[in-house]
Amino acid sequence: MTAKAPMNLRRLLIGSAVFRLALILYGEWQDAHMEVRYTDVDYLVFSDAASLMASGSSPYKRTTYRYSPLLAFLLLPNSVLHRSWGKFIFSASDLLVGYFIYKILKQRKVAEDLCLYSVMVWLLNPFTFTIGTRGNCEPIVCAMILWILICLMNGKIIQAAVWYGLVVHFRIYPIIYSLPIILVLNPRYIQLGNGMEASTRYNLWTAAKSMFSKERVLFGLVSGGIFFLCTGLFFHLYQWEFLNEALLYHLTRADPRHNFSVYFYHIYLQYGRQLSLVEKLISFLPQSIVQLVLISTFAQDLPFCFFLQTVAFVAFNKVITAQYFVWFFCLLPLILPWSDMKLKWEGLGCVGLWMGAQLHWLLWGYLLEFKGQNVFLQLWMASLVFLLANASVMAVFIRLQRFSPIFLQIKVSDSKSGVKSQ
Amino acid sequence: FFQDCILKSYFSKHEVLSDSSFRDLLQDELSKFSCKLLPGDPNPQLTLSGLERHLIGEGSHRHLSSTIQLQIPPQSFPLQSCKLVMIERLPSGVFADPFELDHLLHHGAYAAIGVFGDTNLELPSVSSNRSAVEIHMNFKHNTSSGAMSELGIRIDLPLHARYAPLHESGYSEVAFGTPDLLVSCSMEGSSEKRSCLIVPSSDSNRLRTDVVVWKIPCGIMSYTNVVSVVTFATALVSTLVIVLPSVLYSKPR
Numbered sequence: 077m078t079a080k081a082p083m084n085l086r087r088l089l090i091g092s093a094v095f096r097l098a099l100i101l102y103g104e105w106q107d108a109h110m111e112v113r114y115t116d117v118d119y120l121v122f123s124d125a126a127s128l129m130a131s132g133s134s135p136y137k138r139t140t141y142r143y144s145p146l147l148a149f150l151l152l153p154n155s156v157l158h159r160s161w162g163k164f165i166f167s168a169s170d171l172l173v174g175y176f177i178y179k180i181l182k183q184r185k186v187a188e189d190l191c192l193y194s195v196m197v198w199l200l201n202p203f204t205f206t207i208g209t210r211g212n213c214e215p216i217v218c219a220m221i222l223w224i225l226i227c228l229m230n231g232k233i234i235q236a237a238v239w240y241g242l243v244v245h246f247r248i249y250p251i252i253y254s255l256p257i258i259l260v261l262n263p264r265y266i267q268l269g270n271g272m273e274a275s276t277r278y279n280l281w282t283a284a285k286s287m288f289s290k291e292r293v294l295f296g297l298v299s300g301g302i303f304f305l306c307t308g309l310f311f312h313l314y315q316w317e318f319l320n321e322a323l324l325y326h327l328t329r330a331d332p333r334h335n336f337s338v339y340f341y342h343i344y345l346q347y348g349r350q351l352s353l354v355e356k357l358i359s360f361l362p363q364s365i366v367q368l369v370l371i372s373t374f375a376q377d378l379p380f381c382f383f384l385q386t387v388a389f390v391a392f393n394k395v396i397t398a399q400y401f402v403w404f405f406c407l408l409p410l411i412l413p414w415s416d417m418k419l420k421w422e423g424l425g426c427v428g429l430w431m432g433a434q435l436h437w438l439l440w441g442y443l444l445e446f447k448g449q450n451v452f453l454q455l456w457m458a459s460l461v462f463l464l465a466n467a468s469v470m471a472v473f474i475r476l477q478r479f480s481p482i483f484l485q486i487k488v489s490d491s492k493s494g495v496k497s498q
Numbered sequence: 499f500f501q502d503c504i505l506k507s508y509f510s511k512h513e514v515l516s517d518s519s520f521r522d523l524l525q526d527e528l529s530k531f532s533c534k535l536l537p538g539d540p541n542p543q544l545t546l547s548g549l550e551r552h553l554i555g556e557g558s559h560r561h562l563s564s565t566i567q568l569q570i571p572p573q574s575f576p577l578q579s580c581k582l583v584m585i586e587r588l589p590s591g592v593f594a595d596p597f598e599l600d601h602l603l604h605h606g607a608y609a610a611i612g613v614f615g616d617t618n619l620e621l622p623s624v625s626s627n628r629s630a631v632e633i634h635m636n637f638k639h640n641t642s643s644g645a646m647s648e649l650g651i652r653i654d655l656p657l658h659a660r661y662a663p664l665h666e667s668g669y670s671e672v673a674f675g676t677p678d679l680l681v682s683c684s685m686e687g688s689s690e691k692r693s694c695l696i697v698p699s700s701d702s703n704r705l706r707t708d709v710v711v712w713k714i715p716c717g718i719m720s721y722t723n724v725v726s727v728v729t730f731a732t733a734l735v736s737t738l739v740i741v742l743p744s745v746l747y748s749k750p751r
Contacts, residue, residue, distance in 0.1 A: 120597070140619065332622055332661055342729045344661065345722040348624055362733040366740050373744045388740060392733065446557040450668040450715035456725060460732045467736035471743045479749040 084192055085178055089171055092199045096167040099209040100160055115163075118399075119211025122162060126151035136317040142325050144246050145310050145318065147213055166208040169215035174199045176222035177409045180379070183229060184482070186413045194409035201405060203398075212399050217247045218406035225379060225410075228257065229482055237295045241302025248326050249403065252367060252385050256375040258296065260483065263289040329395055334441060334455055336396035336434070338463045341456040343394065363392040376481035379410035384470060391466035416476040426469045433458070433465035502527075504585060505614040505632040515587060515615045515628040521698065524585075524678060528696055544681055544695035545569045547648065549705040551674065553712055558659040560712065562586070562674065568649045568681060570639055571693070578639045580683040581609075584653055587630045587699070588615075591623045591672040591714060592657050594631050602656075610634035622661035623670075631655060639683065662716035674710040676702040 103114035125135035125148040135141055135148040153161040174195050181191045198204055208215045220243040227236035240257070243250045263286055310318045332344035339359065366388045374381040386404040390396055417423050437458040443449045508515075508523050548567030553560050564584065588594065594613040603611050615629030633653060641647070662670030678699045684692035 139617075331620070333620070338729050338732060341717065342726050344622075344717050345664065345719065345725055347622060358730055362730075362737040366737055369741045369744050373747055384740075391736070444557075444715060446559070448557040448713065448715060452668075452715065452717055453721065456729075460728070463732060463736050464739070467739040470740050474740075474743040474747055479747075 084188075085175075085195065088192065088195060088199060089174060092174065092205070093167075093171055096170070096205055096209055099205060100163050100167065103163070103209055104160065114210060116210040116212050118213075119162060122147055122151050122211070122213065123154045123159060126162075127155045130155050134314045134317060136314055136321050142321045143213070144306070144322055145314065146246060146306075150216075162213075163209055163211050166211065166213055166215050167205075169219045170204060170208040171199070172219045173215060173222055173406050176219065176226060177406075180222065180226060180229065180410055181413060183226075184413075184480075190413050194412050197409045197412065198406060203401060203405060207399060207402055212402075214399055214402040215406075217243060217250070218402060220246070221250060221253075221382070222406065222410075225382075228260070228378070233261065233291055233295055234298055237298035238302055240295075241299035242306070244299070245303050245306040248323070249386075249389060252389055253382055254299075255371050256378060256381045256385070258292050259371065259375040260378050261289065261291040261295055262286070262483075263291065331395045334444060334452075336398075336437060336459055336462055337394055338456075338459045339394045340459065341452060344452075359394070363389070366392065374479075376483070377414075377477075377479050378482045379407060380414070380477060380480075383407040383411050384474070387466060387470055391463055411473075411477065414478045414480045415473065416478060417472070422472060422476065426472055429465050430469050433462040437462050503610070503612065503632055504583070505612070505630050508630075509614045515630055517587065520587065520630075521700075524698060528680070543571060544683060544693050546679060546681075546695060546697045546702065546705060549676065549702050551676070551708070551710045553674075553710050554654075558714070560657055560659075562655045562657055562710070564653045564655075564677060566651045566653070566679065568651065568695075570641065570647050570649055570683065572641050572645055572647070578641050578683045578685065580637050580639055580681060582633075582635045582637065582651060583680040584633045584635075585630060585678040585680075586633070586655060587675065587677075588628060588657070589672050589674060590626070590628050591660050591662055591670065592712065593617065593619065593626070593629055593660060594655065594657055595619060598656055599631070608633050609636045619658075622663075624663050626660055659712065659714045662714045664717045664719040666718055666720065668715060668718055669713045670716045672712045672714060674712070675699055676705075678702070 106112075106114040121138060121141050122143070125138040125141040125143075128137050129135045129145065129148045130152050135145055141148070150165060151162040177198055178191050178195050181194055186194075204215075220239055224236050224239050224243065227233075227239065236257075240250070240253075244254075307319075307323070310322070330343050332340065332347045334340050367385060370381060370384045370388060374384060383404055386407060390400045390403065393400070417426070437455065440451050440455040440458050443451045444455055504524065504527055507527065508520055511523070512519055545568070546566065547569045548565075550563075550565040550567075552563045554563050555561055564586075566582070566584075570578070570580075593616070596613050596617050599611045599613055602608060611631065611633045613629055613631045616627035617629055618626060633655070635651070635653070637649075637651065639647070639649060659672075662672075676699050679697040679702055680695070682692060682694040
């Protein structure tokens with residue numbers, strides 16, 4: 077953050093900050109005066125866990141706390157300063173994401189007005205400003221992912237690896253980015269120190285040296301080391317409760333209760349039944365195939381790869397809750413400058429299709445949960461439509477995206493350390 | 499009087515709620531208290547004259563409303579300080595949210611309220627055990643009129659439905675029993691001149707008007723194969739919708 081941010085970005089950030097502050101204050105009022113709370117139930121869970129930690133107990137004594145102890149640690153001031161401390165932290169992270177988006181696009185030589193429009197896509201998205209002000213912690217994860225991108229773009233591999241290890245410990249899903257990051261750390265594009273000597277010979281040895289390059293090995297070791305260090309430390313402090321709630325729960329979660337996922341009704345109908353190995357594998361297959369194809373095609377355009385992978389990961393997951401959408405909303409502004417999609421009618425069409433499918437699902441969900449009608453079949457069909465809508469939107473994005481790798485190939489004549497960002 | 503939590507004592511000895519073992523424990527606990535007639539008073543005692551039960555709301559989140567009609571005998575002292583304890587043994591398939599009950603407690607609705615047993619908020623019915631709620635409520639009653647007085651106390655308990663076991667009709671029915679009720683009244687400021695009333699569930703059952711039944715929508719087993727096949731087919735089609743444009747994607751040199 078060296079250059080002084082231009083006036084317009086500053087105004088945008090200040091305006092967004094003021095608006096978020098107003099929302100937090102409104103949230104306090106609504107919680108105290110209305111039946112339905114503004115604050116997310118999860119925030120109350122984090123706060124309770126933080127109070128337990130403050131009194132020396134395990135945060136996992138709070139049922140449904142399924143996060144890293146780091147989150148409870150961050151929210152310790154909730155019990156000391158003010159219960160809304162956490163909301164301020166999350167909203168500040170959300171503003172930081174806006175700043176990082178600007179920084180990344182500016183580094184990629186995008187024009188000023190396009191940078192600002194892209195930042196607005198994040199800061200002015202109603203989903204974005206409600207999620208932090210309601211007390212959801214996802215903006216922190218988004219800020220970390222974007223910071224990792226910035227570090228990689230600037231050749232700071234160790235820093236990127238440290239943050240990557242931390243973010244995987246915090247939320248697990250970013251593990252899907254490991255392969256594209258490793259692929260993009262191709263010694264032809266990014267080298268530490270004096271780098272490899274150019275060689276016209278290509279044999280098994282040079283191929284192996286390239287696959288296990290210094291940069292890749294360093295990234296793998298450092299990020300893996302940080303992840304296992306955090307896991308080891310918290311296992312030492314909180315034992316199996318930590319492993320079960322913060323890690324294993326997310327890996328084995330199969331919630332039969334209704335959610336956006338296509339698999340919810342299948343899971344409910346099969347609940348309690350032992351699934352065969354084939355059945356278990358089949359449910360992993362679509363997700364795995366899509367991830368591998370996306371990575372092998374788009375890894376060099378890292379932000380676009382991350383975006384597509386995240387949309388697919390969420391759409392094919394066994395459980396989908398609305399907060400997961402933020403994971404790709406923060407990446408969307410990073411790819412828009414290279415999209416040939418016009419607002420009319422491709423852009424609006426995508427927004428309409430995606431939102432329409434969601435609203436359609438929510439309608440059936442309301443009838444089931446709040447009116448007690450048996451609409452399981454209709455709700456399940458709505459989730460099928462939602463998956464197809466996600467896939468279709470992804471197909472449109474792919475078709476209209478201009479491929480833009482984040483690194484250019486280093487020329488053989490460059491002898492100094494080479495990171496040439498595009 | 500009735501300071502201790504009966505359910506806490508039950509669950510310290512039992513893992514799972516069972517009606518018969520709870521009845522035994524209740525009898526044991528209550529034998530410690532003797533409900534004597536106040537000296538000098540002829541017949542009248544505290545009696546339960548009516549119990550109305552309603553399930554209010556629609557969908558998975560409702561309130562169980564209990565209106566308890568008490569007949570309170572006249573006393574020589576002007577004000578009675580009373581305590582009501584209600585124990586609601588919930589049927590399998592519904593649960594009370596302990597955090598929601600805490601919220602009620604902080605709003606001063608009750609002197610004490612707690613849920614015991616299986617308080618897991620997420621698991622479906624087939625993987626859950628029963629739970630029970632104990633509510634302690636204090637109230638005052640003016641007895642200077644000289645005649646028997648009627649008092650109606652309404653208790654609203656917020657409840658939530660668990661995901662029900664599969665049934666071909668598409669609905670699972672959960673029937674509620676009646677609560678165990680304990681009432682104790684004494685002269686304001688003194689615990690000596692005390693009258694009390696104990697109405698276990700089996701007795702309050704005779705007073706209720708209708709059986710309260712909650713119809714919870716549930717999955718239909720005969721759809722299992724179709725749902726699984728179509729789910730995976732849609733996942734496959736979606737995979738192709740993404741994979742084909744990716745494979746055909748042309749990158750500039």
